[in-house]
Amino acid sequence: MPAVDLLTTDGLHKHYRMGSEDLHVLRGVTLKVKTGEWLAVLGGSGSGKSTLLHLLGGLDQPDEGTVRFRGHDVFELRGGAADRFRNENVGFVFQFYHLLPELNVLENTLISAMAGRGMLGWPAVRGKLRQRARALLDRLGLSPRLNHRPNQLSGGERQRVAIARAMINEPEILLADEPTGNLDRQNGKQILELFAQLHREGQTTVMVSHDLHVAEQADRVLTLENGRLIEK
Amino acid sequence: MYKLLLTFRYLRRKLIPWFALAAVTLCTAMVIIVMSVMGGFLDLVRDAGQSLIGDVTVRSWADIRGFGHYEVLIEKIEKLPEAAAATPIIEAYGVVNVSVGESSRTVPVMVKGIDGPGQQRVTGYADTLYWTDERVAENDVGSIVPPGENLYEAGSNLRNPWEAMRPGPAIVPGIEVSPFNYRQDDGTYDMGRSTMLASQWTLTVQPISAKGAIDTIGAETRIFTLVNEFKSGLFEADSRQVFIPFEIAQRMMTMDAAEMDDPNDPNGDPIPVPARCTEIQVRAAEGVTPDELQEAVANCYLKLALERPELKLSLDMLVLTWLDRQSTLITAVENEKGLLTMLFAIISAVAVVMVGVIFYMIVLQKTRDIGVLRAIGASRAGVASIFLVYGAAIGLIGAGVGTGIAYLFMRNINPIHTWLGDGLGAFCYYFGLPLGVGVLFMVIGLIYVGVQTLYDQVWWRNWLAVAVVGFVLIGAIRVAGIGWIYLWHENFPDFHRAAAEKGPLVWSGIMLIDVAWGGLLGGVALGAIGGLYMVVAQHVRAATGVRLLIAGGIGLLAAVLVRLAILNTSAPKWLSPIVWNEKISIQIWDRRVYFFEEIPSRIDGREVIAVVIVAVAASIVGALIPAISAARVDPVESLRYE
Numbered sequence: 001m002p003a004v005d006l007l008t009t010d011g012l013h014k015h016y017r018m019g020s021e022d023l024h025v026l027r028g029v030t031l032k033v034k035t036g037e038w039l040a041v042l043g044g045s046g047s048g049k050s051t052l053l054h055l056l057g058g059l060d061q062p063d064e065g066t067v068r069f070r071g072h073d074v075f076e077l078r079g080g081a082a083d084r085f086r087n088e089n090v091g092f093v094f095q096f097y098h099l100l101p102e103l104n105v106l107e108n109t110l111i112s113a114m115a116g117r118g119m120l121g122w123p124a125v126r127g128k129l130r131q132r133a134r135a136l137l138d139r140l141g142l143s144p145r146l147n148h149r150p151n152q153l154s155g156g157e158r159q160r161v162a163i164a165r166a167m168i169n170e171p172e173i174l175l176a177d178e179p180t181g182n183l184d185r186q187n188g189k190q191i192l193e194l195f196a197q198l199h200r201e202g203q204t205t206v207m208v209s210h211d212l213h214v215a216e217q218a219d220r221v222l223t224l225e226n227g228r229l230i231e232k
Numbered sequence: 233m234y235k236l237l238l239t240f241r242y243l244r245r246k247l248i249p250w251f252a253l254a255a256v257t258l259c260t261a262m263v264i265i266v267m268s269v270m271g272g273f274l275d276l277v278r279d280a281g282q283s284l285i286g287d288v289t290v291r292s293w294a295d296i297r298g299f300g301h302y303e304v305l306i307e308k309i310e311k312l313p314e315a316a317a318a319t320p321i322i323e324a325y326g327v328v329n330v331s332v333g334e335s336s337r338t339v340p341v342m343v344k345g346i347d348g349p350g351q352q353r354v355t356g357y358a359d360t361l362y363w364t365d366e367r368v369a370e371n372d373v374g375s376i377v378p379p380g381e382n383l384y385e386a387g388s389n390l391r392n393p394w395e396a397m398r399p400g401p402a403i404v405p406g407i408e409v410s411p412f413n414y415r416q417d418d419g420t421y422d423m424g425r426s427t428m429l430a431s432q433w434t435l436t437v438q439p440i441s442a443k444g445a446i447d448t449i450g451a452e453t454r455i456f457t458l459v460n461e462f463k464s465g466l467f468e469a470d471s472r473q474v475f476i477p478f479e480i481a482q483r484m485m486t487m488d489a490a491e492m493d494d495p496n497d498p499n500g501d502p503i504p505v506p507a508r509c510t511e512i513q514v515r516a517a518e519g520v521t522p523d524e525l526q527e528a529v530a531n532c533y534l535k536l537a538l539e540r541p542e543l544k545l546s547l548d549m550l551v552l553t554w555l556d557r558q559s560t561l562i563t564a565v566e567n568e569k570g571l572l573t574m575l576f577a578i579i580s581a582v583a584v585v586m587v588g589v590i591f592y593m594i595v596l597q598k599t600r601d602i603g604v605l606r607a608i609g610a611s612r613a614g615v616a617s618i619f620l621v622y623g624a625a626i627g628l629i630g631a632g633v634g635t636g637i638a639y640l641f642m643r644n645i646n647p648i649h650t651w652l653g654d655g656l657g658a659f660c661y662y663f664g665l666p667l668g669v670g671v672l673f674m675v676i677g678l679i680y681v682g683v684q685t686l687y688d689q690v691w692w693r694n695w696l697a698v699a700v701v702g703f704v705l706i707g708a709i710r711v712a713g714i715g716w717i718y719l720w721h722e723n724f725p726d727f728h729r730a731a732a733e734k735g736p737l738v739w740s741g742i743m744l745i746d747v748a749w750g751g752l753l754g755g756v757a758l759g760a761i762g763g764l765y766m767v768v769a770q771h772v773r774a775a776t777g778v779r780l781l782i783a784g785g786i787g788l789l790a791a792v793l794v795r796l797a798i799l800n801t802s803a804p805k806w807l808s809p810i811v812w813n814e815k816i817s818i819q820i821w822d823r824r825v826y827f828f829e830e831i832p833s834r835i836d837g838r839e840v841i842a843v844v845i846v847a848v849a850a851s852i853v854g855a856l857i858p859a860i861s862a863a864r865v866d867p868v869e870s871l872r873y874e
Contacts, residue, residue, distance in 0.1 A: 087609025
């Protein structure tokens with residue numbers, strides 16, 4: 001299938017107020033992400049990488065500019081539609097995993113699927129989704145850990161659970177914020193291998209990182225400098 | 233679905249919600265208990281009132297002279313389909329004098345002249361008689377009763393079984409009328425040694441003529457024999473009222489049939505004056521309400537007055553239901569019930585605030601998780617509903633458990649009350665010394681744990697661990713100590729005597745309680761020292777051993793000071809175990825003040841349902857503001873920093 005523009009941004013600006021200081025984090029970011037592409041955004045600490053990722057996922061609002069997903073303006077979606085968009089099309093992976101401590105591995109994986117379905121809709125798909133979650137966790141080497149809680153897992157395992165949670169709804173795009181930033185070299189390598197594998201299967205991914213070595217694994221690397229994206 | 237999952241998990245894995253749950257549980261139980269006790273009290277007052285005066289009363293309007301031709305009226309009333317029975321009463325005020333040996337007392341009374349069987353049909357009067365065959369046997373007064381006689385029957389018919397020995401009509405006073413009846417703390421009477429049965433009572437009344445004139449010749453006095461006593465449960469009646477035979481009362485009050493000179497024709501035939509009574513009491517037929525009976529009796533009276541003018545029936549008559557006559561008391565109790573329920577409901581508002589505060593803390597703690605949920609597509613309403621469902625769950629569980637506790641409490645309220653009054657006092661006396669030390673440590677420990685829990689929810693486990701170790705250690709020391717005293721030491725004769733008297737089974741139970749109590753206090757004490765250690769560790773820069781020594785030293789010093797203060801005779805009084813005994817023994821329902829032997833209770837299903845609904849609603853309301861805060865959490869902010 002020929003690659004098409006999945007996600008495009010046009011002139012994104014974002015300001016933050018820190019006390020009396022005005023931080024202009026993004027200064028007209030324009031970007032195109034094609035289907036099946038693995039894009040890495042490289043940038044130093046505080047360069048606005050996470051902000052860009054949040055804007056791409058519709059989690060935050062820009063002060064100026066647009067984000068289009070398959071041609072539709074993400075910020076025109078209101079209330080429930082915006083939540084549904086994130087649930088169905090976007091998978092977030094965070095640096096600190098952000099798993100829910102009360103839930104076990106299987107439940108943490110399924111929580112995304114549950115959030116997208118109402119009380120009445122869930123029982124109909126419960127069996128199918130549990131099966132999918134088990135298969136996904138099996139593929140990530142977490143089958144023996146299904147009933148374990150996050151505090152019983154290593155950092156690498158937690159990040160794999162976070163990836164499983166992001167993938168359970170088969171999103172069109174995976175947004176990863178420093179996915180190896182909190183892992184040792186060995187675990188970081190495994191996670192990157194996992195992203196590469198997903199990419200080979202056609203998964204569109206935008207990953208932000210401060211580490212050039214990590215970013216270089218992607219198809220394309222953009223650098224965020226002074227609030228602008230520069231292609232290298 | 234994730235809302236239910238998270239609610240369930242938060243309930244299971246968090247300690248804080250249990251405080252909210254405890255608040256809802258206690259408030260629910262408290263309100264139900266208050267409503268049930270007051271409802272039971274109200275029922276007792278109603279039942280007692282009804283058993284004294286029947287369903288409906290016919291009497292003169294504010295006139296104690298009474299009215300004539302009552303037999304005709306009773307005949308008419310008894311023919312009404314709404315009425316089951318009617319009986320005449322003579323009500324008067326008098327004075328009784330009673331002597332036992334050298335002692336003599338004179339007390340004012342309300343005299344009620346009744347027809348025993350008639351009164352039984354209308355009010356179930358005989359059911360209130362105190363001296364039954366069982367009571368005669370229990371109090372060992374059978375020897376007083378003449379052979380072949382039955383005091384219950386004598387009281388029912390107002391017949392004197394001692395006529396040959398002590399002539400005079402029968403009198404049945406309320407059980408509190410006799411100044412020699414001794415009411416004990418538990419609400420029962422000690423009648424064995426000072427029974428008034430067969431005693432002679434001198435009753436004096438002041439007759440009033442048909443025209444309302446007070447007899448200037450003098451009061452009417454007669455000697456009666458006490459054949460039984462009654463206990464209606466209504467203190468006002470039981471302490472002020474005496475029953476005598478209707479005809480005797482009529483004669484003493486000069487209300488019997490007579491003839492009087494015609495003032496218009498002094499030489500003519502005397503005018504017959506009909507016999508009078510002061511009121512007629514009527515019992516309603518099955519299924520007829522007092523209001524329906526009231527209407528029927530009033531119509532019947534009017535009809536009779538119109539149909540038979542020669543009877544000269546007065547139209548200044550009142551037909552009252554028992555509720556009308558007892559309205560002052562019943563309304564007061566009803567108001568008291570409403571007021572108490574409202575007061576406790578206001579106190580229960582604390583639970584709402586507590587749920588709100590606790591939930592707000594949870595929201596603050598869970599900000600990052602809320603951000604994650606928002607990132608994966610949970611809506612604001614969805615996030616808010618997690619906390620609302622959580623609040624509802626706490627309300628439901630709390631209300632359910634509270635209802636259960638209230639039910640068990642109400643089922644056993646009298647044994648619990650007895651234990652609080654007697655058992656707890658003995659318990660505190662027996663364990664007075666450890667109590668003083670324990671209370672101190674408990675207060676320190678609980679305050680510290682409370683403060684710590686607010687900041688760190690993990691620390692309590694350390695405290696619990698230390699407390700459990702303390703429990704085991706101190707418990708073991710106490711077992712060894714008590715075992716040593718019991719088996720070998722000769723210097724505790726009281727201990728040995730008590731052990732021999734109580735028997736090995738009871739004694740083992742007491743030992744177990746002692747060990748558990750000592751162990752608990754020891755655990756709390758060690759836990760408190762652990763708490764002190766944590767405080768010292770935060771404020772003193774020194775090696776762990778030194779900090780531990782400081783904390784232990786403070787704890788030990790406190791314990792020694794308390795022990796010395798308790799043992800020292802010049803110590804403040806409140807430290808004495810005897811004072812603790814008095815302070816801690818609780819008399820919720822003082823039987824010397826209230827007249828019922830037992831604490832009344834009535835669990836009303838509708839009231840319970842209402843309380844449960846309010847508890848659940850209050851929990852949801854308590855969770856509302858935290859839920860709104862949760863919905864407003866900015867996912868970007870919450871996920872930005874670690």
